Amino acid sequence: MNKHIVLLPGDGIGKEVTKAARLVLEAVAERNGHNFTFEEQLIGGAAIDEAGTPLPEKTVAAARKADAVLLGAVGGPKWDHLPGAERPEKGLLGIRKQLGLFANLRPVKGFKQLLHASPLKQEVVENSDLLIVRELTGGLYFGRPQERTEDGSGVVDTLQYTRKEIERIVEKGFESASKRRNHLTSVDKANVLESSRMWREVVEEKKEKYPDVEVDHMLVDAAAMKLVTNPSSFDVIVTENMFGDILSDEASVLTGSLGLLPSASLREDGTGLFEPVHGSAPDIAGEDKANPLAMILSTAMMLKHSFGMEKEADHIEKAVQEVLDAGYHTADLSIMNGIEHGCNDMTRKVIEQITSED
Amino acid sequence: MNKHIVLLPGDGIGKEVTKAARLVLEAVAERNGHNFTFEEQLIGGAAIDEAGTPLPEKTVAAARKADAVLLGAVGGPKWDHLPGAERPEKGLLGIRKQLGLFANLRPVKGFKQLLHASPLKQEVVENSDLLIVRELTGGLYFGRPQERTEDGSGVVDTLQYTRKEIERIVEKGFESASKRRNHLTSVDKANVLESSRMWREVVEEKKEKYPDVEVDHMLVDAAAMKLVTNPSSFDVIVTENMFGDILSDEASVLTGSLGLLPSASLREDGTGLFEPVHGSAPDIAGEDKANPLAMILSTAMMLKHSFGMEKEADHIEKAVQEVLDAGYHTADLSIMNGIEHGCNDMTRKVIEQITSED
Ligand SMILES: CC(C)[C@H](C(=O)O)[C@@H](O)C(=O)O
Ligand SMILES: CC(C)[C@H](C(=O)O)[C@@H](O)C(=O)O
Numbered sequence: 001m002n003k004h005i006v007l008l009p010g011d012g013i014g015k016e017v018t019k020a021a022r023l024v025l026e027a028v029a030e031r032n033g034h035n036f037t038f039e040e041q042l043i044g045g046a047a048i049d050e051a052g053t054p055l056p057e058k059t060v061a062a063a064r065k066a067d068a069v070l071l072g073a074v075g076g077p078k079w080d081h082l083p084g085a086e087r088p089e090k091g092l093l094g095i096r097k098q099l100g101l102f103a104n105l106r107p108v109k110g111f112k113q114l115l116h117a118s119p120l121k122q123e124v125v126e127n128s129d130l131l132i133v134r135e136l137t138g139g140l141y142f143g144r145p146q147e148r149t150e151d152g153s154g155v156v157d158t159l160q161y162t163r164k165e166i167e168r169i170v171e172k173g174f175e176s177a178s179k180r181r182n183h184l185t186s187v188d189k190a191n192v193l194e195s196s197r198m199w200r201e202v203v204e205e206k207k208e209k210y211p212d213v214e215v216d217h218m219l220v221d222a223a224a225m226k227l228v229t230n231p232s233s234f235d236v237i238v239t240e241n242m243f244g245d246i247l248s249d250e251a252s253v254l255t256g257s258l259g260l261l262p263s264a265s266l267r268e269d270g271t272g273l274f275e276p277v278h279g280s281a282p283d284i285a286g287e288d289k290a291n292p293l294a295m296i297l298s299t300a301m302m303l304k305h306s307f308g309m310e311k312e313a314d315h316i317e318k319a320v321q322e323v324l325d326a327g328y329h330t331a332d333l334s335i336m337n338g339i340e341h342g343c344n345d346m347t348r349k350v351i352e353q354i355t356s357e358d
Numbered sequence: 359m360n361k362h363i364v365l366l367p368g369d370g371i372g373k374e375v376t377k378a379a380r381l382v383l384e385a386v387a388e389r390n391g392h393n394f395t396f397e398e399q400l401i402g403g404a405a406i407d408e409a410g411t412p413l414p415e416k417t418v419a420a421a422r423k424a425d426a427v428l429l430g431a432v433g434g435p436k437w438d439h440l441p442g443a444e445r446p447e448k449g450l451l452g453i454r455k456q457l458g459l460f461a462n463l464r465p466v467k468g469f470k471q472l473l474h475a476s477p478l479k480q481e482v483v484e485n486s487d488l489l490i491v492r493e494l495t496g497g498l499y500f501g502r503p504q505e506r507t508e509d510g511s512g513v514v515d516t517l518q519y520t521r522k523e524i525e526r527i528v529e530k531g532f533e534s535a536s537k538r539r540n541h542l543t544s545v546d547k548a549n550v551l552e553s554s555r556m557w558r559e560v561v562e563e564k565k566e567k568y569p570d571v572e573v574d575h576m577l578v579d580a581a582a583m584k585l586v587t588n589p590s591s592f593d594v595i596v597t598e599n600m601f602g603d604i605l606s607d608e609a610s611v612l613t614g615s616l617g618l619l620p621s622a623s624l625r626e627d628g629t630g631l632f633e634p635v636h637g638s639a640p641d642i643a644g645e646d647k648a649n650p651l652a653m654i655l656s657t658a659m660m661l662k663h664s665f666g667m668e669k670e671a672d673h674i675e676k677a678v679q680e681v682l683d684a685g686y687h688t689a690d691l692s693i694m695n696g697i698e699h700g701c702n703d704m705t706r707k708v709i710e711q712i713t714s715e716d
Binding site for chain 2: 084087118121124141146147148152153154156159160162189190197221225227230242243245247252253
C-alpha cells in the first residue's frame with residue numbers, strides 16, 4: 001500500500017523520537033512491501049520560532065491531505081513567557097480541532113519488567129490493561145462563551161456538547177470495548193451536570209447495539225479513586241474531554257511505564273494523529289537520551305487504526321516487548337540487570353527485531 | 359462556652375456515627391466546662407421519606423441559626439430510582455449553597471497503623487500529610503445556563519466564577535498553608551480555561567500578602583499524576599469545585615485511611631458543616647459495624663474551625679490516635695494483632711481516652 005505520512009517533530013526530544021519512528025516505519029514498509037512517503041512540517045515552539053505561530057496554515061493543509069500524522073512533542077521553557085493564545089500547546093489544540101480528531105485513545109498497560117517502578121503495590125497494579133477513550137474536540141475546551149465580564153468582576157467557561165458529538169465518542173467506546181474484553185465504563189458527573197445526564201442517556205441508547213458489552217456508569221470522582229485502588233477492574237473507559245484529560249494522566253503513572261505510552265487521536269474517517277504521551281523533555285533534548293518506545297508504539301497504533309495494518313502493528317509491539325525482555329532500556333527506565341542504550345541504539349534494536357521476526 | 363449544634367444524621371450509617379459524635383462532644387463539653395446543645399433535623403433520603411424533599415426549609419432555617427452543623431451521610435439504593443433533582447445528594451448541594459459554605463477543607467493524612475492498606479508502596483505514601491482546599495459553591499456545580507437546547511440536539515453546563523469568589527477561596531488556601539508547612543499548590547487548567555487564567559492572576563496577587571508561603575501553579579492533569587507518584591510533595595492544594603471534587607477523592611484513597619477522613623465546609627464567618635468523607639454504607643447500616651472515627655475527627659475540625667477550641671480539638675485527635683495505637687479498630691480497618699470493635703465500643707474507647715487525658 002501507498003501511504004503518505006506527515007511528521008510533526010515539534011520541540012525537544014520530539015525531533016529525536018520522530019526520527020526513530022520514521023526509521024521503524026521504513027523497516028516495516030520494506031519488510032511488507034508497502035510504500036510510505038514522509039513530509040515534515042512545523043508545530044509548537046519550533047513553528048513559533050520559524051513561522052511566528054504555533055500552527056502554520058501549511059501544517060494544517062499538509063495534515064489534511066495526509067493518510068496520518070505523527071507528532072513528537074510540543075513545548076518547553078523557551079516559550080513559557082508567551083501569553084496563552086500564542087503558546088506551543090495552542091498548536092496541539094488547534095490541529096485537534098481543525099482536523100476533527102474527536103477520539104483520543106490512550107491505552108495503559110503494564111510491562112512486566114517495569115512494574116517495579118510503579119508507585120502502586122505490585123499486587124494492585126499487575127494485570128492492569130485499560131484503554132481510555134477521551135472526547136477531544138468538545139466540552140470545556142472549545143465551548144463558548146469563554147470570557148471575562150466587561151468590568152472584570154467575573155469569568156465564564158462553557159461545557160458544551162451536541163448530542164451527535166456525544167454519540168460518536170460513545171460509539172467509539174463501545175467499538176473499542178467490543179474489540180477488547182467487552183467491558184465499558186462510562187464516566188460522568190450525572191449527579192451534577194446536565195451534559196453528563198445527556199451522556200448517560202446516549203450510553204443507555206447505544207448499548208442496545210452492543211449486547212455483548214457490559215456497561216457501567218461511574219461518577220468521575222469514584223473513577224479517580226478506583227483507578228488507584230483497583231486499576232485492573234477497568235477495560236475501556238469512555239469520557240468527555242476534561243475528565244479524560246485528568247483520568248488519562250492519572251492512569252498513565254500507574255504502571256511505571258509512562259515513557260512507553262502511545263496515543264491516537266482519530267477522525268471519523270479513521271485517519272488520525274499519533275503521539276507519545278510523554279512531553280518534550282527539554283532537559284535531555286539532543287543528547288541521544290530520549291526513549292523512542294512510546295513514539296514507536298504510536299506508529300503501531302497508526303498502522304492499526306489508520307491503515308488497517310494489524311499484522312504490521314503487532315510486529316512492532318512484539319519487537320518492543322522483545323527488546324525489553326532482552327533487558328535493553330533507556331535512561332528513564334530501569335530494568336534489573338539490564339543494558340542501557342541511547343535513543344539511536346534502542347531504535348536499532350527494535351528495527352533488528354522487526355527485520356528478524358517471522 | 360455555649361454552642362448550639364444542628365445534627366443532620368441523614369441516611370445509612372450516618373445515623374450511628376452522628377450519635378457517636380454527639381456522645382464524644384458531650385464528653386468534651388463536660389471535661390472542659392462547655393455547654394453544647396443539640397438539635398436533630400432531616401436531610402437526604404430520610405428527609406425525602408418524611409418530608410417529601412431532600413432539604414426541608416426547616417432544616418435550612420435551623421442550620422442558619424446554629425453555631426455549626428454536623429452531617430452524617432446521605433444517599434442509598436432506596437432513592438436511586440429518583441430523578442436527579444429529587445435525590446438525596448441534592449440536599450447536600452442545596453445546604454452548601456444556601457448556607458454559603460464556600461470552602462471545603464479535606465485533610466489527608468496517613469495513620470501509621472493503616473498504611474499497609476494503602477494501594478501505594480509504603481515508601482511512596484509514608485509521610486503524606488496534605489490538605490485540599492476546594493471551592494464548594496461555584497464553578498460548574500452552580501453556573502447557569504445548565505440546560506439542553508430546545509430541540510434536544512445540544513447541551514450546556516457553565517463554569518462560572520466571580521473574581522470575589524476566587525479571591526476568598528484563594529485566601530483560605532494561603533491562610534491554611536501559613537498555619538501548616540507554608541507550601542501552597544494552586545491547581546488549575548490555565549492552558550485551556552479562562553477561569554483558570556483569572557484564578558492564576560488572583561493567586562499571584564494574593565501571594566504578596568503571604569511572603570512566607572511558597573506557591574506553585576500546577577495543571578490539574580499534572581496534579582492528578584503527582585498525587586499518585588509523590589503525594590508527600592504536597593502541603594496545601596487549593597482548587598476550584600470540580601477539580602477539587604476529583605482530586606480530593608483521588609487523594610482520599612492514597613493512605614489506606616478512607617474510613618478515617620473528616621471534612622469541613624466553611625462559611626465566611628467561620629461557622630460550617632462538618633462531615634466524614636465516607637458515604638452512607640447502607641449495606642452495614644444499623645448493625646453497629648460503622649466506623650465512627652471519621653465523624654469524630656470531623657467534630658474536632660468543628661471545634662477548631664467554628665468554635666476556636668484548638669485544645670479540645672487536639673484532645674479528640676490525640677484520643678483517636680491513641681485508640682488506634684492500642685490496636686482497636688472497626689471491621690473496615692485492619693490492624694496487625696488488633697482488636698475489632700463495633701461502632702459503640704469504638705466510640706466508648708475514644709471517650710475513655712478523652713476523659714482520662716491530661
Ligand atoms: C497541552 C494540553 C492542552 C493538553 C490537553 O489538556 O488536552 C494535554 O494535557 C493533553 O492531554 O494532550
Ligand atoms: C454527592 C456529590 C454531589 C458531591 C460533590 O460532587 O460535591 C460529593 O461527591 C462530594 O464531594 O461531596
